[in-house]
Amino acid sequence: MKVLVAVKRVIDYNVKVRVKSDKTGVETANVKMSMNPFDEIAVEEAVRLKEAGKADEIVAVSMGVTQCQETLRTAFAMGADRGIHVLTDAELQPLAVAKLLKAIIDEEKPDLVILGKQAIDDDSNQTGQMLAGLLGWPQGTFASKLDVGDGSLQVTREIDGGLETEKLTMPAIITTDLRLNEPRYASLPNIMKAKRKPIDQKAPEDYGVDIAPRLKTLKVTEPPKREGGVKVGSVDELVEKLRNEAGVI
Ligand code: AMP
Numbered sequence: 001m002k003v004l005v006a007v008k009r010v011i012d013y014n015v016k017v018r019v020k021s022d023k024t025g026v027e028t029a030n031v032k033m034s035m036n037p038f039d040e041i042a043v044e045e046a047v048r049l050k051e052a053g054k055a056d057e058i059v060a061v062s063m064g065v066t067q068c069q070e071t072l073r074t075a076f077a078m079g080a081d082r083g084i085h086v087l088t089d090a091e092l093q094p095l096a097v098a099k100l101l102k103a104i105i106d107e108e109k110p111d112l113v114i115l116g117k118q119a120i121d122d123d124s125n126q127t128g129q130m131l132a133g134l135l136g137w138p139q140g141t142f143a144s145k146l147d148v149g150d151g152s153l154q155v156t157r158e159i160d161g162g163l164e165t166e167k168l169t170m171p172a173i174i175t176t177d178l179r180l181n182e183p184r185y186a187s188l189p190n191i192m193k194a195k196r197k198p199i200d201q202k203a204p205e206d207y208g209v210d211i212a213p214r215l216k217t218l219k220v221t222e223p224p225k226r227e228g229g230v231k232v233g234s235v236d237e238l239v240e241k242l243r244n245e246a247g248v249i
Contacts, residue, residue, distance in 0.1 A: 001055045001148075001170075003046040004110035005080065006101060007039040007062045009071040010121040023219040026121075035071045038116025040078070040183040041176040045146060046114055047079035048181065054148050055112070057081050061104055063092055069199055076194035077186030083199040084108075088211065094122075096204075096211035098130035103207035105135065110171065112153070117142050117175040128175035138168040142177040 011017055011026070012034040018027045035043075049055040060075035062068040063086040072083035086100055105113060118125035132139035140146075140155030144163070147154040157164045158177060186194070204211045232238045242249045 001049070001112065002057045002059065002108065002110040003049060003055045004059045004061060004105065004108060004113045005039065005042045005046050005075065006097075006113070006115045006127070007043065007060050007071050007075050008036040008116070008119045008121075009033050009062060009064055009068045010036045010119055013037055013120055019220050019222050023221060025217065025220050033067065033070075035074050036116050036119045036121075038118060038120070038176050038178070040074075041178070041180050042114040042116055042174075043075045043078045043080055044181045044183040045174075045176065046112075047184075049112075049148060050079060059084065059108060059110065061086070061101065063088065063097055063100060065089055072199055073191075073194045073197075074186070076197040077191045078184060079190070080197075082197055084202060085199050086202045086204060086207075088204050090204075090211060091213055092211060093213050093215055094124045094126035095130055095214055096209065097127050098134055099209045100204060100207055100211070101127070101131050102134045103209055105131075112148070112170060112172060112174065113137075114174045114176060117177055128173050132173040135171075135173070137171055137173050139173040139175070140166055140168050141175045143174050144177045144179045146174065146180065 010033065011028065012032040015032055020027055043060065046055060046058045050058055058080040059082055060072050060080040061084045062071045066087065068085055072085060076083065084104055115128040128141060129139060140157065142157050143155045144158045145156035152167055152169050153172060155166050155168060155174060157166065158179070232241060
């Protein structure tokens with residue numbers, strides 16, 4: 001079984017994101033970038049399938065600037081076998097990423113494609129669903145457990161008030177939720193080995209895909225500053241404030 005994983009380079013989740021002064025987006029210059037955390041979970045799941053003897057090849061795909069190669073090397077150090085880098089400096093919106101992934105999938109013919117449920121920079125939560133739609137494949141989104149059988153798989157999803165388990169026939173699209181697994185730290189020998197794994201460098205034009213943005217960002221603003229709390233002297237005062245100041249009771 002061949003597994004394809006999509007890995008996006010995003011601002012590291014530990015970084016306090018700053019909005020650009022002209023409100024056109026967030027500051028990315030001189031900011032630490034890393035693999036999208038949900039994509040680390042996707043790679044980890046693929047590697048576990050390989051270790052369990054259920055997958056025999058893991059192909060990692062990243063799209064964007066030159067440094068996406070570092071993201072692919074991180075995937076290699078965790079256990080992915082080879083990479084495809086679609087190089088572009090242009091803004092890639094979820095539909096463009098989904099169309100490019102579809103073109104790659106048409107060539108690579110994987111049995112299973114694992115994406116993150118969302119990229120923590122744009123929070124779109126669209127690419128996996130759009131990709132499944134474009135391919136006409138079944139999708140198991142927000143997976144918190146995966147059981148891969150012969151030609152089919154079971155996906156457990158966390159939904160309001162419980163768990164839902166779906167059976168999907170392969171090929172299929174999976175998007176990862178936080179509790180699917182805990183990604184491993186790459187060992188030093190594996191980081192060294194990752195340097196020798198091959199990356200196929202491509203451009204959007206190679207796939208004949210129109211990547212022009214369809215959505216326009218009007219402005220990006222900081223969330224309102226949190227106001228400081230107050231200490232109340234009594235329950236009566238608390239009730240009075242909740243009723244007359246906060247207006248919540
Ligand atoms: P989004 O729909 O933007 O929230 O992204 C959902 C998932 O799509 C991510 O977790 C990645 O697995 C994948 N993805 C989105 N953009 C890219 C990209 N530029 N390169 C590789 N994978 C991507």
